[in-house]
Amino acid sequence: MAFIECKDVSFSYGEGENRKAAVKHLSLSIEKGTFTAVLGHNGSGKSTLAKLLCSILLPDEGEIFVDGMKISDENLSEDDLIELHRKVGMVFQNPDNQLVATVVEEDVAFGPENLGVEPAEIRRRVDEVLKIMDISEYARHSPTRLSGGQKQRVAVAGILAMRPSCMIFDEATAMLDPQGRKEVMETIGKLHDEMGITVIHITHNMEEALEADRVIVLNDGVIALDGTPHEVFSETEAMQRMGLDVQQPTKLLHELRLAGVPLDDGITDLDACAREICRFCAGKKQ
Protein backbone atom coordinates (compact mmCIF):
# COMPACT_ATOMS: atom_id res chain seq x y z
CA MET A 1 0.00 0.00 0.00
CA ALA A 2 1.21 3.50 -0.82
CA PHE A 3 2.13 5.92 1.96
CA ILE A 4 -1.09 7.88 1.49
CA GLU A 5 -4.11 6.09 0.13
CA CYS A 6 -7.52 7.73 -0.41
CA LYS A 7 -10.34 5.48 -1.56
CA ASP A 8 -13.46 7.09 -2.96
CA VAL A 9 -13.35 9.93 -0.43
CA SER A 10 -16.16 12.51 -0.24
CA PHE A 11 -16.53 15.44 2.08
CA SER A 12 -19.15 18.19 2.40
CA TYR A 13 -19.25 21.29 4.56
CA GLY A 14 -22.42 22.46 6.23
CA GLU A 15 -25.75 20.80 6.84
CA GLY A 16 -29.10 20.66 5.04
CA GLU A 17 -29.58 23.42 2.49
CA ASN A 18 -26.13 24.85 3.02
CA ARG A 19 -24.48 21.53 2.40
CA LYS A 20 -21.69 21.96 -0.06
CA ALA A 21 -19.51 19.18 -1.43
CA ALA A 22 -15.85 20.14 -1.31
CA VAL A 23 -14.31 16.78 -2.24
CA LYS A 24 -16.17 14.28 -4.41
CA HIS A 25 -15.37 10.57 -4.75
CA LEU A 26 -11.68 11.23 -4.80
CA SER A 27 -9.21 8.36 -5.03
CA LEU A 28 -5.54 9.01 -4.77
CA SER A 29 -2.36 7.29 -3.75
CA ILE A 30 0.91 8.97 -2.98
CA GLU A 31 4.12 6.98 -2.66
CA LYS A 32 6.65 7.49 0.10
CA GLY A 33 9.42 9.95 -0.70
CA THR A 34 7.69 11.62 -3.64
CA PHE A 35 7.14 15.32 -4.23
CA THR A 36 3.61 16.09 -5.35
CA ALA A 37 2.26 19.51 -6.27
CA VAL A 38 -1.47 20.17 -6.01
CA LEU A 39 -2.97 22.88 -8.23
CA GLY A 40 -6.52 24.15 -8.53
CA HIS A 41 -8.50 27.37 -8.58
CA ASN A 42 -9.85 28.96 -5.40
CA GLY A 43 -12.38 26.73 -3.70
CA SER A 44 -11.43 23.61 -5.66
CA GLY A 45 -10.96 21.65 -2.44
CA LYS A 46 -7.19 21.72 -1.99
CA SER A 47 -7.19 22.75 1.66
CA THR A 48 -10.04 20.38 2.38
CA LEU A 49 -8.00 17.51 0.97
CA ALA A 50 -5.01 18.53 3.09
CA LYS A 51 -7.17 18.61 6.21
CA LEU A 52 -8.61 15.20 5.39
CA LEU A 53 -5.09 13.80 5.16
CA CYS A 54 -4.35 15.08 8.67
CA SER A 55 -7.62 13.85 10.09
CA ILE A 56 -8.55 17.44 10.96
CA LEU A 57 -11.68 16.65 8.96
CA LEU A 58 -13.27 13.23 8.73
CA PRO A 59 -14.58 12.12 5.32
CA ASP A 60 -18.32 11.55 4.95
CA GLU A 61 -17.62 8.58 2.72
CA GLY A 62 -14.59 6.56 1.74
CA GLU A 63 -11.44 5.57 3.51
CA ILE A 64 -8.06 7.21 4.02
CA PHE A 65 -4.93 5.33 5.01
CA VAL A 66 -1.68 6.97 6.01
CA ASP A 67 1.34 4.71 6.38
CA GLY A 68 -0.95 1.74 6.76
CA MET A 69 -3.08 3.34 9.50
CA LYS A 70 -6.74 3.92 8.80
CA ILE A 71 -7.27 7.56 9.77
CA SER A 72 -10.81 8.00 8.42
CA ASP A 73 -12.09 6.44 11.58
CA GLU A 74 -14.26 8.31 14.07
CA ASN A 75 -12.95 6.17 16.89
CA LEU A 76 -9.30 6.89 16.18
CA SER A 77 -7.64 7.03 19.60
CA GLU A 78 -6.00 10.24 20.77
CA ASP A 79 -2.60 8.57 20.74
CA ASP A 80 -3.06 7.47 17.14
CA LEU A 81 -4.10 10.99 16.21
CA ILE A 82 -1.00 12.45 17.85
CA GLU A 83 1.13 9.88 16.04
CA LEU A 84 -0.51 10.88 12.76
CA HIS A 85 0.17 14.56 13.40
CA ARG A 86 3.74 13.73 14.24
CA LYS A 87 4.13 11.79 11.01
CA VAL A 88 2.31 14.23 8.74
CA GLY A 89 3.22 17.87 9.37
CA MET A 90 1.37 20.86 7.95
CA VAL A 91 2.73 24.27 7.08
CA PHE A 92 0.08 26.93 6.52
CA GLN A 93 -0.28 30.06 4.48
CA ASN A 94 0.06 32.77 7.12
CA PRO A 95 3.42 32.47 8.83
CA ASP A 96 2.27 34.68 11.71
CA ASN A 97 -0.62 32.46 12.69
CA GLN A 98 1.31 29.26 13.21
CA LEU A 99 4.15 30.42 15.45
CA VAL A 100 3.31 30.04 19.11
CA ALA A 101 6.33 31.26 21.07
CA THR A 102 8.05 34.61 21.51
CA VAL A 103 11.48 33.09 20.85
CA VAL A 104 12.38 31.16 17.69
CA GLU A 105 13.99 28.17 19.42
CA GLU A 106 11.12 27.89 21.88
CA ASP A 107 8.74 27.74 18.97
CA VAL A 108 10.72 24.99 17.29
CA ALA A 109 10.70 23.08 20.59
CA PHE A 110 6.90 23.28 20.85
CA GLY A 111 6.16 20.10 18.86
CA PRO A 112 8.69 17.82 20.60
CA GLU A 113 7.59 19.27 23.97
CA ASN A 114 4.02 18.25 23.19
CA LEU A 115 5.25 14.78 22.31
CA GLY A 116 6.91 14.46 25.69
CA VAL A 117 10.45 14.17 24.36
CA GLU A 118 13.25 14.41 26.96
CA PRO A 119 14.63 17.95 27.42
CA ALA A 120 18.18 17.08 26.35
CA GLU A 121 16.90 15.37 23.22
CA ILE A 122 14.65 18.37 22.42
CA ARG A 123 17.67 20.65 22.73
CA ARG A 124 19.61 18.43 20.31
CA ARG A 125 16.80 18.29 17.78
CA VAL A 126 16.19 22.03 17.94
CA ASP A 127 19.84 22.83 17.30
CA GLU A 128 19.90 20.30 14.48
CA VAL A 129 16.81 21.52 12.62
CA LEU A 130 17.71 25.18 13.09
CA LYS A 131 20.97 24.36 11.37
CA ILE A 132 19.29 22.44 8.55
CA MET A 133 16.90 25.35 8.00
CA ASP A 134 19.82 27.77 8.17
CA ILE A 135 18.28 29.93 10.90
CA SER A 136 20.63 29.15 13.78
CA GLU A 137 21.65 32.77 14.04
CA TYR A 138 18.06 33.76 14.85
CA ALA A 139 17.60 31.10 17.53
CA ARG A 140 17.15 33.65 20.32
CA HIS A 141 15.26 36.23 18.25
CA SER A 142 11.58 37.03 18.38
CA PRO A 143 9.78 35.61 15.32
CA THR A 144 7.93 38.90 14.83
CA ARG A 145 11.15 40.53 13.66
CA LEU A 146 11.89 37.95 10.94
CA SER A 147 11.04 38.16 7.25
CA GLY A 148 8.17 36.09 5.82
CA GLY A 149 10.51 33.51 4.31
CA GLN A 150 12.41 33.19 7.57
CA LYS A 151 9.18 32.77 9.53
CA GLN A 152 8.08 29.96 7.22
CA ARG A 153 11.45 28.30 7.71
CA VAL A 154 10.91 28.52 11.46
CA ALA A 155 7.51 26.87 10.94
CA VAL A 156 9.14 24.10 8.87
CA ALA A 157 11.82 23.66 11.53
CA GLY A 158 9.07 23.31 14.16
CA ILE A 159 7.53 20.44 12.19
CA LEU A 160 10.89 18.89 11.32
CA ALA A 161 11.77 18.67 15.01
CA MET A 162 8.94 16.16 15.36
CA ARG A 163 10.73 13.90 12.84
CA PRO A 164 7.85 13.64 10.34
CA SER A 165 7.86 11.42 7.27
CA CYS A 166 5.51 13.65 5.27
CA MET A 167 4.96 17.39 5.06
CA ILE A 168 2.01 19.19 3.53
CA PHE A 169 2.46 22.82 2.52
CA ASP A 170 -0.91 24.53 2.15
CA GLU A 171 -0.11 27.57 0.03
CA ALA A 172 2.87 28.18 2.26
CA THR A 173 4.38 30.51 -0.35
CA ALA A 174 1.23 32.52 -1.11
CA MET A 175 1.89 35.39 1.27
CA LEU A 176 5.59 35.70 0.59
CA ASP A 177 7.62 38.00 -1.62
CA PRO A 178 9.71 36.44 -4.45
CA GLN A 179 12.74 36.13 -2.17
CA GLY A 180 10.68 34.36 0.51
CA ARG A 181 9.18 32.03 -2.09
CA LYS A 182 12.62 31.12 -3.28
CA GLU A 183 13.74 30.36 0.27
CA VAL A 184 10.74 28.15 0.94
CA MET A 185 11.10 26.30 -2.38
CA GLU A 186 14.77 25.65 -1.64
CA THR A 187 13.73 24.35 1.77
CA ILE A 188 11.16 22.03 0.21
CA GLY A 189 13.80 20.78 -2.23
CA LYS A 190 16.10 20.03 0.67
CA LEU A 191 13.41 18.14 2.60
CA HIS A 192 12.60 16.00 -0.41
CA ASP A 193 16.03 15.43 -1.96
CA GLU A 194 18.22 15.17 1.11
CA MET A 195 15.93 13.99 3.86
CA GLY A 196 13.62 11.76 1.83
CA ILE A 197 10.48 13.38 3.21
CA THR A 198 7.26 12.94 1.26
CA VAL A 199 6.17 16.44 0.22
CA ILE A 200 2.72 17.62 -0.84
CA HIS A 201 2.86 21.20 -2.01
CA ILE A 202 -0.40 23.03 -2.56
CA THR A 203 0.14 26.14 -4.63
CA HIS A 204 -1.23 28.57 -7.18
CA ASN A 205 2.15 29.06 -8.69
CA MET A 206 2.90 27.03 -11.83
CA GLU A 207 6.62 27.52 -11.59
CA GLU A 208 6.66 25.95 -8.16
CA ALA A 209 4.61 23.01 -9.41
CA LEU A 210 7.28 22.40 -12.03
CA GLU A 211 9.75 21.36 -9.39
CA ALA A 212 7.55 18.47 -8.30
CA ASP A 213 7.70 14.85 -9.52
CA ARG A 214 3.97 14.79 -9.97
CA VAL A 215 1.26 17.41 -10.44
CA ILE A 216 -2.35 16.88 -9.45
CA VAL A 217 -4.96 19.39 -10.61
CA LEU A 218 -8.13 19.58 -8.56
CA ASN A 219 -11.28 21.01 -10.03
CA ASP A 220 -14.45 21.31 -7.95
CA GLY A 221 -13.45 18.50 -5.64
CA VAL A 222 -12.34 15.98 -8.25
CA ILE A 223 -8.95 15.20 -9.74
CA ALA A 224 -8.99 16.69 -13.23
CA LEU A 225 -5.39 16.06 -14.25
CA ASP A 226 -2.70 13.91 -12.74
CA GLY A 227 0.77 13.26 -14.10
CA THR A 228 4.29 14.57 -14.44
CA PRO A 229 4.57 18.37 -14.75
CA HIS A 230 5.34 17.88 -18.42
CA GLU A 231 2.19 15.84 -19.01
CA VAL A 232 -0.06 18.15 -17.04
CA PHE A 233 1.20 21.38 -18.54
CA SER A 234 0.78 19.99 -22.02
CA GLU A 235 -2.96 20.07 -21.42
CA THR A 236 -2.95 23.80 -21.98
CA GLU A 237 -6.60 24.08 -22.90
CA ALA A 238 -7.88 21.98 -20.02
CA MET A 239 -5.75 24.02 -17.64
CA GLN A 240 -7.08 27.29 -18.97
CA ARG A 241 -10.64 26.00 -18.84
CA MET A 242 -10.16 25.30 -15.15
CA GLY A 243 -9.06 28.84 -14.55
CA LEU A 244 -5.39 28.01 -14.21
CA ASP A 245 -3.10 30.44 -15.85
CA VAL A 246 -0.60 28.59 -17.97
CA GLN A 247 2.76 30.23 -18.36
CA GLN A 248 3.63 32.45 -21.28
CA PRO A 249 6.20 30.08 -22.88
CA THR A 250 3.79 27.13 -22.67
CA LYS A 251 0.99 29.24 -24.11
CA LEU A 252 3.20 30.42 -26.95
CA LEU A 253 4.36 26.93 -27.86
CA HIS A 254 0.80 25.66 -27.62
CA GLU A 255 -0.51 28.37 -29.95
CA LEU A 256 2.34 27.65 -32.37
CA ARG A 257 1.48 23.98 -32.36
CA LEU A 258 -2.18 24.74 -33.03
CA ALA A 259 -0.95 26.84 -35.96
CA GLY A 260 0.75 23.76 -37.34
CA VAL A 261 4.28 24.18 -36.02
CA PRO A 262 5.35 20.83 -34.55
CA LEU A 263 6.75 21.93 -31.21
CA ASP A 264 6.79 20.30 -27.79
CA ASP A 265 4.32 22.33 -25.70
CA GLY A 266 4.97 20.82 -22.29
CA ILE A 267 7.78 23.28 -21.80
CA THR A 268 7.29 25.98 -19.18
CA ASP A 269 10.76 27.36 -18.80
CA LEU A 270 11.54 30.48 -20.80
CA ASP A 271 15.06 29.36 -21.79
CA ALA A 272 13.91 25.89 -22.78
CA CYS A 273 11.18 27.50 -24.87
CA ALA A 274 13.73 29.66 -26.67
CA ARG A 275 15.91 26.63 -27.27
CA GLU A 276 12.96 24.65 -28.60
CA ILE A 277 12.09 27.39 -31.08
CA CYS A 278 15.75 27.74 -32.11
CA ARG A 279 16.01 24.00 -32.58
CA PHE A 280 12.95 24.05 -34.80
CA CYS A 281 14.15 27.04 -36.84
CA ALA A 282 17.61 25.51 -37.23
CA GLY A 283 16.00 22.27 -38.42
CA LYS A 284 13.93 24.15 -40.94
CA LYS A 285 16.86 25.94 -42.57
CA GLN A 286 18.65 22.75 -43.43
Added chain:
Amino acid sequence: MLKDITLGQFFPGNSLLHRLDPRTKILCSILLIVAVFLAKSALAYGVLILLTAALIIISQIPAGTVFKALKPLIVIIIITAFFNMFFTGGEEENVLADFRIWFLHPVIRVEGIVSAVKMALRIVLLILQTSVVLTYTTSPIDMTDGIERLLSPLAKIRVPVHTFAMMMSLALRFIPTLIEETDKIISAQKSRGADFSSGNVIRRVKALVPVLIPLLLSSFRRADDLALAMECRCYRGGTGRTRMKIMKMTAKDFLFILFCALFIAVRFLPMISSSALGITGMNFSF
Protein backbone atom coordinates in the same frame (compact mmCIF):
# COMPACT_ATOMS: atom_id res chain seq x y z
CA MET B 1 3.63 54.60 15.54
CA LEU B 2 1.98 52.02 17.82
CA LYS B 3 5.00 49.82 17.25
CA ASP B 4 7.05 51.95 19.58
CA ILE B 5 5.09 50.74 22.59
CA THR B 6 7.38 48.43 24.49
CA LEU B 7 5.68 45.47 26.00
CA GLY B 8 6.48 44.75 29.61
CA GLN B 9 9.47 46.50 31.01
CA PHE B 10 12.12 43.89 30.47
CA PHE B 11 15.68 45.15 30.09
CA PRO B 12 17.93 42.34 28.88
CA GLY B 13 21.14 42.03 30.84
CA ASN B 14 23.38 39.64 32.63
CA SER B 15 23.38 40.79 36.24
CA LEU B 16 22.88 38.48 39.21
CA LEU B 17 19.21 39.43 39.23
CA HIS B 18 18.87 38.58 35.56
CA ARG B 19 20.43 35.19 36.08
CA LEU B 20 18.28 34.12 39.01
CA ASP B 21 15.54 31.58 38.41
CA PRO B 22 12.22 33.33 37.71
CA ARG B 23 10.62 31.36 40.54
CA THR B 24 13.19 32.75 42.94
CA LYS B 25 12.42 36.25 41.80
CA ILE B 26 8.68 35.83 42.15
CA LEU B 27 9.07 34.42 45.66
CA CYS B 28 11.53 37.13 46.66
CA SER B 29 9.26 39.88 45.40
CA ILE B 30 6.52 38.52 47.63
CA LEU B 31 8.91 38.32 50.59
CA LEU B 32 10.03 41.90 50.06
CA ILE B 33 6.44 43.13 49.76
CA VAL B 34 5.71 41.49 53.11
CA ALA B 35 8.84 43.08 54.59
CA VAL B 36 7.76 46.54 53.45
CA PHE B 37 4.32 46.11 54.96
CA LEU B 38 5.72 44.89 58.24
CA ALA B 39 8.16 47.79 58.63
CA LYS B 40 7.20 50.13 61.42
CA SER B 41 10.19 51.90 62.82
CA ALA B 42 12.22 54.53 61.07
CA LEU B 43 15.18 52.21 61.39
CA ALA B 44 13.28 49.49 59.48
CA TYR B 45 12.48 51.93 56.71
CA GLY B 46 16.11 52.98 56.61
CA VAL B 47 17.21 49.35 56.19
CA LEU B 48 14.69 48.79 53.40
CA ILE B 49 15.78 51.95 51.58
CA LEU B 50 19.37 50.74 51.70
CA LEU B 51 18.28 47.31 50.46
CA THR B 52 16.39 48.84 47.55
CA ALA B 53 19.38 50.97 46.62
CA ALA B 54 21.59 47.88 46.74
CA LEU B 55 19.18 45.91 44.50
CA ILE B 56 19.12 48.73 41.97
CA ILE B 57 22.91 48.73 41.87
CA ILE B 58 23.08 44.92 41.54
CA SER B 59 20.56 44.94 38.68
CA GLN B 60 22.92 47.15 36.61
CA ILE B 61 19.94 49.03 35.28
CA PRO B 62 20.46 52.82 35.26
CA ALA B 63 18.76 54.36 38.30
CA GLY B 64 17.02 56.90 36.09
CA THR B 65 15.30 54.10 34.20
CA VAL B 66 14.29 52.38 37.41
CA PHE B 67 12.73 55.54 38.79
CA LYS B 68 10.69 55.90 35.62
CA ALA B 69 8.64 52.99 36.92
CA LEU B 70 7.21 55.43 39.46
CA LYS B 71 5.93 57.85 36.86
CA PRO B 72 2.56 56.26 36.08
CA LEU B 73 1.85 55.91 39.81
CA ILE B 74 2.84 59.35 40.96
CA VAL B 75 -0.75 60.54 41.12
CA ILE B 76 -1.74 57.58 43.27
CA ILE B 77 1.20 58.21 45.58
CA ILE B 78 0.26 61.87 45.98
CA ILE B 79 -3.42 61.14 46.61
CA THR B 80 -2.59 58.45 49.17
CA ALA B 81 -0.18 60.74 50.97
CA PHE B 82 -2.69 63.59 50.89
CA PHE B 83 -5.47 61.57 52.51
CA ASN B 84 -3.11 60.14 55.07
CA MET B 85 -2.00 63.63 55.98
CA PHE B 86 -5.49 64.90 56.76
CA PHE B 87 -7.28 61.83 57.97
CA THR B 88 -4.89 60.46 60.53
CA GLY B 89 -6.16 61.07 64.00
CA GLY B 90 -3.87 62.24 66.77
CA GLU B 91 -3.32 64.40 69.79
CA GLU B 92 -4.62 67.99 69.88
CA GLU B 93 -1.23 69.26 70.98
CA ASN B 94 0.37 67.96 67.76
CA VAL B 95 -1.68 70.16 65.48
CA LEU B 96 0.63 71.96 63.09
CA ALA B 97 -1.87 73.70 60.87
CA ASP B 98 -5.56 74.20 61.05
CA PHE B 99 -7.58 75.28 58.01
CA ARG B 100 -11.13 76.49 57.90
CA ILE B 101 -12.59 76.30 54.43
CA TRP B 102 -16.33 76.89 54.42
CA PHE B 103 -17.67 74.11 56.67
CA LEU B 104 -14.61 71.88 56.23
CA HIS B 105 -12.10 71.82 58.96
CA PRO B 106 -8.97 70.03 57.82
CA VAL B 107 -6.21 69.72 60.35
CA ILE B 108 -2.63 68.72 59.82
CA ARG B 109 -1.09 66.97 62.73
CA VAL B 110 2.38 65.54 63.19
CA GLU B 111 0.89 62.03 63.06
CA GLY B 112 -0.67 62.81 59.69
CA ILE B 113 2.60 63.92 58.19
CA VAL B 114 4.43 60.89 59.52
CA SER B 115 1.82 58.54 58.16
CA ALA B 116 1.77 60.29 54.78
CA VAL B 117 5.51 59.98 54.45
CA LYS B 118 5.36 56.33 55.45
CA MET B 119 2.63 55.52 52.99
CA ALA B 120 4.40 57.24 50.13
CA LEU B 121 7.66 55.57 51.04
CA ARG B 122 5.98 52.17 51.15
CA ILE B 123 4.52 52.51 47.68
CA VAL B 124 7.80 53.78 46.27
CA LEU B 125 9.75 50.93 47.84
CA LEU B 126 7.24 48.35 46.63
CA ILE B 127 7.40 49.57 43.07
CA LEU B 128 11.15 49.94 42.94
CA GLN B 129 11.81 46.54 44.47
CA THR B 130 9.39 44.57 42.35
CA SER B 131 10.52 46.30 39.16
CA VAL B 132 14.18 45.63 39.82
CA VAL B 133 13.78 42.13 41.18
CA LEU B 134 11.05 41.00 38.81
CA THR B 135 9.70 43.00 35.90
CA TYR B 136 12.88 44.72 34.68
CA THR B 137 15.10 41.67 34.93
CA THR B 138 12.77 38.84 33.87
CA SER B 139 11.55 38.38 30.30
CA PRO B 140 7.75 38.03 30.11
CA ILE B 141 8.08 34.49 28.84
CA ASP B 142 10.35 33.47 31.74
CA MET B 143 7.87 35.07 34.07
CA THR B 144 5.00 33.03 32.60
CA ASP B 145 7.07 29.86 32.82
CA GLY B 146 8.01 30.67 36.39
CA ILE B 147 4.41 31.28 37.40
CA GLU B 148 3.33 28.06 35.70
CA ARG B 149 5.93 26.02 37.52
CA LEU B 150 5.36 27.70 40.87
CA LEU B 151 1.64 27.05 40.65
CA SER B 152 1.95 23.56 39.15
CA PRO B 153 1.03 21.86 42.45
CA LEU B 154 -2.39 23.50 42.08
CA ALA B 155 -2.94 21.48 38.89
CA LYS B 156 -3.45 18.48 41.19
CA ILE B 157 -6.60 20.09 42.53
CA ARG B 158 -7.72 20.77 38.95
CA VAL B 159 -6.76 24.41 38.70
CA PRO B 160 -6.03 24.87 34.96
CA VAL B 161 -2.56 26.28 35.57
CA HIS B 162 -1.13 25.14 32.25
CA THR B 163 -4.04 26.58 30.28
CA PHE B 164 -3.64 29.98 31.87
CA ALA B 165 0.10 29.99 31.33
CA MET B 166 -0.44 29.01 27.68
CA MET B 167 -2.99 31.78 27.23
CA MET B 168 -0.62 34.27 28.73
CA SER B 169 2.30 33.27 26.55
CA LEU B 170 0.14 33.24 23.42
CA ALA B 171 -1.08 36.72 24.32
CA LEU B 172 2.51 37.85 24.68
CA ARG B 173 3.31 36.30 21.31
CA PHE B 174 0.41 37.98 19.52
CA ILE B 175 0.44 41.46 21.02
CA PRO B 176 3.17 42.75 18.65
CA THR B 177 1.43 41.11 15.69
CA LEU B 178 -1.90 42.73 16.57
CA ILE B 179 -0.26 46.10 17.16
CA GLU B 180 1.31 45.89 13.73
CA GLU B 181 -2.03 45.00 12.24
CA THR B 182 -3.78 47.90 14.02
CA ASP B 183 -1.19 50.20 12.51
CA LYS B 184 -1.93 48.84 9.06
CA ILE B 185 -5.69 49.19 9.46
CA ILE B 186 -5.35 52.75 10.76
CA SER B 187 -3.21 53.65 7.75
CA ALA B 188 -5.71 52.01 5.43
CA GLN B 189 -8.61 53.93 6.97
CA LYS B 190 -6.64 57.16 6.93
CA SER B 191 -5.92 56.74 3.25
CA ARG B 192 -9.68 56.58 2.75
CA GLY B 193 -10.06 59.87 4.54
CA ALA B 194 -10.78 58.71 8.08
CA ASP B 195 -9.86 61.33 10.65
CA PHE B 196 -8.62 60.12 14.02
CA SER B 197 -7.18 63.28 15.46
CA SER B 198 -9.82 65.98 15.39
CA GLY B 199 -13.20 66.53 16.96
CA ASN B 200 -14.38 65.84 20.47
CA VAL B 201 -13.92 62.63 22.41
CA ILE B 202 -17.12 60.99 21.17
CA ARG B 203 -16.18 61.71 17.59
CA ARG B 204 -12.74 60.26 18.02
CA VAL B 205 -14.03 57.13 19.71
CA LYS B 206 -16.52 56.73 16.87
CA ALA B 207 -13.69 57.03 14.37
CA LEU B 208 -12.06 54.02 16.00
CA VAL B 209 -14.98 51.69 15.27
CA PRO B 210 -13.86 51.05 11.66
CA VAL B 211 -10.48 50.07 13.08
CA LEU B 212 -11.69 47.81 15.86
CA ILE B 213 -14.16 45.77 13.84
CA PRO B 214 -11.67 44.58 11.19
CA LEU B 215 -9.17 43.97 13.98
CA LEU B 216 -11.66 41.85 15.87
CA LEU B 217 -12.61 39.85 12.80
CA SER B 218 -9.03 39.15 11.87
CA SER B 219 -8.26 38.14 15.44
CA PHE B 220 -10.94 35.48 15.26
CA ARG B 221 -9.43 34.24 12.03
CA ARG B 222 -6.00 34.18 13.58
CA ALA B 223 -7.30 32.28 16.59
CA ASP B 224 -8.82 29.70 14.24
CA ASP B 225 -5.61 29.30 12.26
CA LEU B 226 -3.56 29.12 15.41
CA ALA B 227 -5.75 26.44 16.98
CA LEU B 228 -5.39 24.37 13.81
CA ALA B 229 -1.63 24.86 13.69
CA MET B 230 -1.30 23.89 17.35
CA GLU B 231 -3.38 20.78 16.85
CA CYS B 232 -1.17 19.83 13.90
CA ARG B 233 1.82 20.21 16.19
CA CYS B 234 0.46 17.60 18.55
CA TYR B 235 -0.69 20.00 21.25
CA ARG B 236 -3.10 18.44 23.70
CA GLY B 237 -2.85 20.64 26.75
CA GLY B 238 -0.44 20.11 29.60
CA THR B 239 -0.73 16.33 29.81
CA GLY B 240 2.45 14.49 28.94
CA ARG B 241 4.15 17.70 27.92
CA THR B 242 7.83 18.18 28.65
CA ARG B 243 9.86 21.39 28.37
CA MET B 244 13.11 22.03 26.58
CA LYS B 245 14.29 24.58 29.10
CA ILE B 246 15.00 22.99 32.41
CA MET B 247 14.58 25.40 35.29
CA LYS B 248 16.97 24.64 38.05
CA MET B 249 17.29 26.39 41.36
CA THR B 250 20.95 26.66 42.27
CA ALA B 251 22.71 27.64 45.46
CA LYS B 252 22.52 31.31 44.53
CA ASP B 253 18.75 31.05 44.25
CA PHE B 254 18.35 29.58 47.71
CA LEU B 255 20.78 32.11 49.18
CA PHE B 256 18.86 34.98 47.62
CA ILE B 257 15.55 33.68 48.98
CA LEU B 258 17.12 33.38 52.42
CA PHE B 259 18.55 36.88 52.11
CA CYS B 260 15.14 38.36 51.23
CA ALA B 261 13.42 36.39 53.97
CA LEU B 262 15.78 38.00 56.48
CA PHE B 263 14.22 41.36 55.82
CA ILE B 264 10.92 40.22 57.24
CA ALA B 265 12.74 40.64 60.51
CA VAL B 266 12.64 44.44 60.08
CA ARG B 267 9.39 44.10 62.01
CA PHE B 268 11.44 43.61 65.12
CA LEU B 269 13.85 46.47 64.66
CA PRO B 270 13.53 48.77 67.66
CA MET B 271 11.42 51.88 67.53
CA ILE B 272 13.35 55.04 67.84
CA SER B 273 11.70 56.68 70.81
CA SER B 274 9.88 59.83 69.97
CA SER B 275 11.57 61.77 72.68
CA ALA B 276 14.86 61.13 70.93
CA LEU B 277 13.43 63.00 67.97
CA GLY B 278 12.36 65.79 70.26
CA ILE B 279 8.71 65.68 69.32
CA THR B 280 6.36 64.92 72.12
CA GLY B 281 3.56 62.47 71.56
CA MET B 282 4.87 61.33 68.21
CA ASN B 283 4.26 57.69 67.58
CA PHE B 284 5.46 55.59 64.70
CA SER B 285 3.03 52.80 65.20
CA PHE B 286 -0.26 52.66 63.35
